[in-house]
Amino acid sequence: xxxxxxxxxxxxxxxxxxxxxxxxxxxxxxxxxxxxxxxxxxxxxxxxxxxxxxxxxxxxxxxxxxxxxxxxxxxxxxxxxxxxxxxxxxxxxxxxxxxxxxxxxxxxxxxxxxx
Numbered sequence: 001x002x003x004x005x006x007x008x009x010x011x012x013x014x015x016x017x018x019x020x021x022x023x024x025x026x027x028x029x030x031x032x033x034x035x036x037x038x039x040x041x042x043x044x045x046x047x048x049x050x051x052x053x054x055x056x057x058x059x060x061x062x063x064x065x066x067x068x069x070x071x072x073x074x075x076x077x078x079x080x081x082x083x084x085x086x087x088x089x090x091x092x093x094x095x096x097x098x099x100x101x102x103x104x105x106x107x108x109x110x111x112x113x114x115x
Contacts, residue, residue, distance in 0.1 A: 009109030
């Protein structure tokens with residue numbers, strides 16, 4: 001069982017940056033593929049980026065690629081999402097995910113980008 005706690009969300013103007021953090025506990029962090037997902041009001045939850053235990057990354061599509069960077073620090077049991085050049089369409093609740101045989105989710109952190 002793994003517990004996930006996100007932080008770093010907030011209100012930012014378009015063009016600004018935020019860095020989300022997710023601290024994991026309760027299991028061996030390096031075993032898990034970690035990811036960030038987001039859910040905008042009235043929409044489904046979509047994958048933003050994932051990173052394997054070995055550091056291989058995958059991004060949803062060109063909408064975020066080049067603006068967002070996922071990284072992990074296994075020594076700190078933490079995964080990060082650096083978000084640059086934010087746009088109003090990036091407004092959503094961002095969820096941390098851990099996957100190993102099943103999905104684990106954090107409680108989410110709100111990101112609001114004003115125009």
